[in-house]
Structure formats: C-alpha cells, structure tokens
Amino acid sequence: ALYVYLFWLTVACWGVFVRRRWVKELEIEVPIVGLPRAFDGYRIAHLSDLHVGSLTPRRMAQRWIARTNAKKPDLVAVTGDMVTSGTAFHSDIAELLGELEAKDGVCVAMGNHDYFGDGEPLASLLRDKGVRVLRNDGWVVERDGARLYVAGVDDNWSKRDDVEKALASRRAGDTTVLLAHDPSMFAEARRAGVELTLSGHTHGGQVAMPFFAKKISLAQLTHEHFLGLYRGGKSAIYVNAGLGTTGPPLRLGVPPEIAVLVLRAA
Numbered sequence: 299a300l301y302v303y304l305f306w307l308t309v310a311c312w313g314v315f316v317r318r319r320w321v322k323e324l325e326i327e328v329p330i331v332g333l334p335r336a337f338d339g340y341r342i343a344h345l346s347d348l349h350v351g352s353l354t355p356r357r358m359a360q361r362w363i364a365r366t367n368a369k370k371p372d373l374v375a376v377t378g379d380m381v382t383s384g385t386a387f388h389s390d391i392a393e394l395l396g397e398l399e400a401k402d403g404v405c406v407a408m409g410n411h412d413y414f415g416d417g418e419p420l421a422s423l424l425r426d427k428g429v430r431v432l433r434n435d436g437w438v439v440e441r442d443g444a445r446l447y448v449a450g451v452d453d454n455w456s457k458r459d460d461v462e463k464a465l466a467s468r469r470a471g472d473t474t475v476l477l478a479h480d481p482s483m484f485a486e487a488r489r490a491g492v493e494l495t496l497s498g499h500t501h502g503g504q505v506a507m508p509f510f511a512k513k514i515s516l517a518q519l520t521h522e523h524f525l526g527l528y529r530g531g532k533s534a535i536y537v538n539a540g541l542g543t544t545g546p547p548l549r550l551g552v553p554p555e556i557a558v559l560v561l562r563a564a
Contacts, residue, residue, distance in 0.1 A: 314548045322553040329564035330493045331532045333473050334444035338563040343371035345556060346498025347379040349542025356390045362541055367399045369558050374400045377498040378409020378479030382544060388420045396427030402439050405430040407450035407477035432477055434463040450477040461486050481523040481537045488533040495535040500524040502539035506551035
C-alpha cells in the first residue's frame, strides 16, 4: 500500500510541478484550398486557455509571452479563457497580452471563463493595450492586394455567439480564419465555408494517456474535436491544448502548448 501511495504521489507531483510548466512548442503546416499565394507561409501563433490567476501566476505567463514573441509570428490569436473567474487578474492579463508582438497584431476571442464574473472590463482593458477583441466581428489582413478575413465569435456558453454576424463583412472568396473558443462550433463554421477554425476550451482533456493523448483522453467524453488538427472537407480546425489549467492545477499526458500554424496554399 505504501508503494502505491508513493507512486500516485509521484505522479501528482509530476503533473503539478513539471508537466504543467513544461510547454511544448509546435509548428504545423495547414494546407488551405484557395489561399492566395501572398499568404503562403503566413504564421499564426495560437495561444489558448491561459487561465491567469492565483494558480497560474503572471510570472509563468510572462515566459509564455516571451516564447511566443521569439516565434516572430505574422499574427497572434488567443482563443479565450484568459482568466479562470472574476476580475482580479484582468489588468495582469491585459498587460501580458499587450506585450505580444506580431506584424499584424494580436486578436482574441472570449471564452466561457472570461464571463465567469464580468467580461466587459477585460475586453476594455485589452483594447486599451492595442489587442483586437473579436466579439462576433472580423477584419481584413491584406498582402499585395490579397485578403485574409480574420473573425472571432463570442462565447457560446452564455449564448453570445453569432457566427453569421462574425462573418457578415466577409467578401465572397475571402479565405477565412475564425477564432471560436469552443470547438463544438466547428460544424457551424464549416457550413459557413470557414477554411480554418482556431479553438481551445478542452485542454486536450488535461489528463490523458501519455503518448496517446488523441486516443485516450478525458476530453473524448465531451468533444468530437478535442486536440490538434482535424479536417472536414475544405475546412480544418485546430484545437489547442491550452497553457493554463482549470480545476486541479495539474496536467498528465497533455502538455501545455504554444502552436504556430503556417498557412500553405493547397
């Protein structure tokens, strides 16, 4: 019994003090049918689920920011759950995301935890730091006359989401990247012809079988798309494992991640 206790104590300590701090950096090429050649090689740094708070202190998040900036992305996309709850850490989050650097700036979509309290102050503080907060709207990135439509849909848990409104300014033929915190929105995004959806929310399960996180994970119980890249016809979704944690402050089998998605003309 003592050996069993020591084994699980070791596993718990690994999950709390090592695995949740040991960030995995990924670079993934995403072929997109119809992507203008001007955007071939376009680099999007994708962060999600920072959950900055008492269990994920600012100093930890500052390392994530520095590592993201080192990637020299064209765009940084943050797909929600920047905070766990309340408003106490809103200023820290705004200052952290305000330090992100990318040629075309930083954009965020709100997640369900961002509204566990009052989400309005967070959105306002982020805008003050130059972060583009996408709440059922979008904007156009231009390269040599070519267009990339970047949109964000608001939180679906609190029924603020409106994909149609988020895509209302899109022109016919625009390649579209949609930030949607919850990957369950992929079906609607696919029906709307969105080429790439970026999501988080699942944490990849946060606890999964080591080396087999896409086959044996707690997230399988609730989500069809829960970790990594999936394709459906001409549409794709990338589900980020997130950087912070919710509930128990540990990770097993699913490392926190910073993903860089490199768009490729298919």
